[in-house]
Every structure is written in C-alpha cells, then in structure tokens.
Amino acid sequence: MINLLTSxxxxxxxxxxxxxxxxxxxxxxxxxxxxxxxxxxxILWVVSQAASTTCAADxxxxxxxxxxxxxxxxxxxxxxxxTVKDNQTGKSVNMGSIAGGATKTNTIxxxxxxxxxxxxxxxxxxxxxxxxxxxxTASYKAINSxxxxxxxxxxIPPGQPTPTICPTLEPVKNVHIICPNCQLSxxxxx
Numbered sequence: 001m002i003n004l005l006t007s008x009x010x011x012x013x014x015x016x017x018x019x020x021x022x023x024x025x026x027x028x029x030x031x032x033x034x035x036x037x038x039x040x041x042x043i044l045w046v047v048s049q050a051a052s053t054t055c056a057a058d059x060x061x062x063x064x065x066x067x068x069x070x071x072x073x074x075x076x077x078x079x080x081x082x083t084v085k086d087n088q089t090g091k092s093v094n095m096g097s098i099a100g101g102a103t104k105t106n107t108i109x110x111x112x113x114x115x116x117x118x119x120x121x122x123x124x125x126x127x128x129x130x131x132x133x134x135x136x137t138a139s140y141k142a143i144n145s146x147x148x149x150x151x152x153x154x155x156i157p158p159g160q161p162t163p164t165i166c167p168t169l170e171p172v173k174n175v176h177i178i179c180p181n182c183q184l185s186x187x188x189x190x
Contacts, residue, residue: 046071047080051120051138055146062115062146064108066093066138068122072100079127086110088118097127117142 050067064086072078078100085092089110098104108120117140124134 044072045080045124045132045134045136047122047124047136049122049136049138051084051140053115053140053143055143056109059146059148060109061111061113062143064110064115064120064140065105066095066108066120066122067103067105068095068098069103070098070100074100074102077126077128077130081125081127083123084108084120085123086118086120088115095122113146115140115143 048069048071052065054063054065055061056063066084068082068084070078070080070082072080079097082095082098082104083092084095084106086108089108089112091108091110093106093108095104095106119137119139122136122138124136126132
C-alpha cells in the first residue's frame with residue numbers, strides 16, 4: 001500500500017484529477033460567489049439631492065428646503081428610507097420611504113434668524129430591510145437675516161393736528177333757504 005501511494009503512476013493520476021476536476025470546480029465556485037456579490041451590489045444607491053435656504057413666510061426664521069430623488073429602478077427592493085439632518089443646527093426631518101423613481105421634498109425649520117453656508121446629510125437605508133446604509137450631502141447658501149421687518153406707520157410731528165379724513169359729499173336735495181331780508185315787501189300803493 002505504501003508503494004501504491006508513492007508510485008509515480010499514482011502521483012500522476014492524482015495530479016491529473018486535481019487539474020481536471022478540483023481546479024475548475026474551485027474556479028466555478030469563486031465566480032459564482034462573485035456573481036452573487038455583484039448582484040447584491042447591483043443596487044448602488046443611485047440618487048440625487050439638493051438643499052436651499054429661505055425665510056419662513058410666517059416670520060419664524062430660516063428654513064432649509066430639501067429635495068431627494070431615488071433614481072433606482074421602480075421595484076420593491078429599491079425603496080429607501082431617508083432622513084435629512086442640518087449639520088449646522090442639528091435639526092432633522094424624516095422624509096419617509098421613497099420608492100425607486102420617486103422624488104420627495106421636505107423643509108427643516110431651523111428657528112434661527114440667520115444661517116452660515118452649510119450642508120445637510122441625507123441618511124439612506126433600504127425600506128425592505130436588506131442590509132446596507134449610505135449617506136449623501138447637499139450644500140446650501142448663507143442667509144443673513146430672517147427678522148420680520150415692521151410695517152412703517154406714519155408719524156405726525158408734535159403740535160400738529162391729527163389729520164381727519166373727510167367724507168365724500170353727495171348732491172344736496174330738497175333744501176329750501178328762507179332769507180328774512182329777502183322777503184318781498186308789499187309795494188306802496190299810489
């Protein structure tokens with residue numbers, strides 16, 4: 001038996017079997033694993049995002065308007081959960097689930113009257129729960145003042161009478177004027 005394992009014929013057959021069967025099977029297995037990995041990574045977080053600043057119409061301060069587009073193809077495995085956080089104020093909003101091919105907008109209400117130029121960070125996870133997490137950033141411009149300006153009121157210098165608004169007059173109707181000196185006196189008889 002020892003002679004069989006060390007014989008040149010056995011060693012040659014063993015090497016041939018390894019070369020013909022084991023190496024190709026190993027290569028096929030490695031390629032299969034690479035294909036699985038590539039398919040799993042086929043969803044690449046293809047997105048676009050933007051941010052801009054405005055003053056709130058109600059005078060409550062600076063707002064950051066955010067927009068996020070999930071540019072993946074539309075299917076169940078490409079929907080993303082998205083949250084966006086302002087890196088300057090720490091304020092954030094949850095944009096919820098955004099399906100492939102869909103766009104959502106949201107507003108971060110900072111409560112600040114001014115903001116320096118800054119960035120927001122979008123954090124992405126898959127809605128269906130498969131593994132993976134990513135983030136993207138978008139820049140916004142500074143906004144110097146969101147303090148509401150008071151409405152100017154006219155001022156009257158001291159000692160001046162307060163102006164009054166005169167009513168619009170209408171035409172006079174049914175007025176009779178009696179003039180005591182205008183009465184006709186009887187003329188003297190001749």
